[in-house]
Amino acid sequence: MVEQENGVAQRVSWELMGEARTLADRLGVRPAALILGEGSADLVAEAFANGARAAYVADHPALTPFTAGPHCDTLIGLARKYRPEIILLGATTRGRDVASAAATELETGLTADCTSLDIDEETGMLRQTRPAFGGNIMATIVTPDHRPQMATVRPGVFRLLQPLPDASGETITYKPKLDASALPVRRLKFEPTSDEGVALQSTSVIVAGGRGMGSAGSFEMLEQLAEELGGVVAGSRSAVEAGWISQRRQVGQTGQTVRPLLYIAVGISGAIQHLAGMQHSDIIIAVNKDPGAPIFGIADYGIIGDARVVVPALTAEIRERRAAAGGGTLSVAAMSPETAGIEAAGETEWEQE
Template identity: 50%
Template sequence: MAMLDIDKTRCIGCGACVVECPTDALDLVDGIAVVNQEKCIRCGKCVRVCPANALNLEREGEGAQPEKRDPEAGKRHEFSKEQPLPEQVAGYAAKRPKDAAAGKGESGEAAEYRGVCVLIEQHQGEVAPVSWELLGEGRKLADTLRVPLAGVLLGSEVEEIIPEVFAYGAEEVYVIDDPILESYRTEPYARAIVDLVQKYKPEIFLYGATTLGRDLSGAVATELKTGLTADCTVLGIDQETGLLQQTRPAFGGNIMATILCRKHRPQMATVRPRVMAMPEKAEGRSGPVQRETLNMAEEDVRTKVVDFIRGKGRSVFLDKAEIIVSVGKGLGSAKNLPMVEELANVLGATLAGSRQAVEAGWLSHEHQVGQTGVTVRPKVYFAIGISGAIQHLVGMETSDCIIAINNDPEAPIFKVANYGLAGDLFQLVPALTKEFSKRMSLGLGR
């Protein structure tokens, strides 16, 4: 007789097996799946859905694999470094997935929803670049699903932005132009989006993971009682089901998790700025503009924006920097910072740091690159004494050129670096500074 075995060290407590179990034999206890062997009918469904490969139907006595086990299951769910994302951007097929065309979700609700929406985030007429990045990404998703891509534009006197939304790839624009929407406030913006979603029923709704996008999407998802995945770094479409695959760093950024929203619509996600590529801008395109009104009066809004103080904004500085010199734990102490500052000065670079460097108090929060800090995409990124934990990598790995300096030749940072120097940073950094400075002053580029 086979027994269901749960590997507690692998279980991530996601609950997929609990949902899948037809006999309610599985339960989550303290964040770990637990099986009631008496209820278990050993159908193996849970084994197949487990994303962490933590479940196993073992035969008593011999510990063999069950015959019914999906031959792909183990492979698909292995944490293999070599294995690329199977449904990554590169894998977008031109043809629409077979089931998705019919809008096949698992419930009737999903069937009514169609199309991809992107929030066009603007402040006083200036559009956040992430919105364009999302139109580029939304374009790919919409093409895969063979559905339209729409931009959602909210604000006061935003007419001039509409052509740009088309230029970056939208086929349609939904606009609510109202003085109440002049400065962002959660309540009227959430009202506007909820109304638009209920009218136009998009199956996917994307926001930039900015302060505005995160503030708004959380409110909207709650109001619509649908799923929301924060801070995605990869989006894709499941070829079989047409579901949006939302991939983000999880468990402190040490692993990636792909999240699905199976039954509720729209599937909503926020995406980090500068993770998706900026699409080509094609002037002169246009399409239908749907103008709606805001169903809210100023008296009903319980928040007021009193003032806005533009910051010297170091964070702005960091994410726009062309060259970044970033330090990590390997620097050892704040007293070694001047050595690195000297290199940054010679290069005209901006100083940044890993979480450890910030937590050690060497640099302030505005300088933090990584999952809980800023995402950067400079032309050149120097990683000095940074080992390269995933939470740091997600914040900088889209840099054009990464140069890593670390004394451990096995450090993960070298896996993302274009150039790696394995050696003592206390010798290498001054040597680099000296050489850069020599060439710069002599104009000896080549």
């Protein structure tokens, strides 16, 4: 299901569309987009460009602005009429709300917060994998007896496909039986959050701090590093629980899933629940004073040292190089251990996996 606001789709919807395309190819069926809401026909071309081969469009005043009830009823109606094998939704506030109610009504299974999806070669069933038991095991769940198979996936788990602007497909119009004048819930006002940190998924550089930062004030040095790199600051759950950073910026199993080009983990041990949210980042740099910290197990580059020494040294070096380069963006490659000049920090050393 494509999640949209004022005709603008959430990025997670297209991430899921790409994955739906892969799954549909394996099953030999057609990947389709469910586009709900007034004026949603405009999103059809975007759905085709992102992998859909069919678009089911339900355009009705009761679907705008979003409230869960009419979306849920429409999804149920579509599922009963067209009998899809699989329905995927973003594990967003809206997606979770609609998916759980629809799965209950459809009397089928729903796996929330999947981190990977696959098709079982023998049975053709959807294998839905997600962390379980506090993230200590990965459980793969199937829905053998009921259809559709339903799953939610958090933003950032799947990559966006390269869009194909000229792609086309079949558009099917669906008329939901809804009464806009009889909705039990109405949206009176919409106030967007002012914390831009919630958009961690769309940023290419993240500087994340953990308990090893020691205090809220130490996050200021992470802000400065992030600013030099054009990135944003995030944190581990321990940092959030200590009140050093907003929960909206928490990375991990119960926070956000991110895959930036560069993830710098500072004073973060690398608990499995944190890794669940960032392990697919392109380049991971870990700064930790403990050489045995598990984060070094997945880091591309490790800096063993005190954050209070390493981070200001990194920031100063990057600032200097940017100034020398005329203030432009410093490429991630320019931050390799060989070139970063961190030796000036004395007790710090670089290690590469």
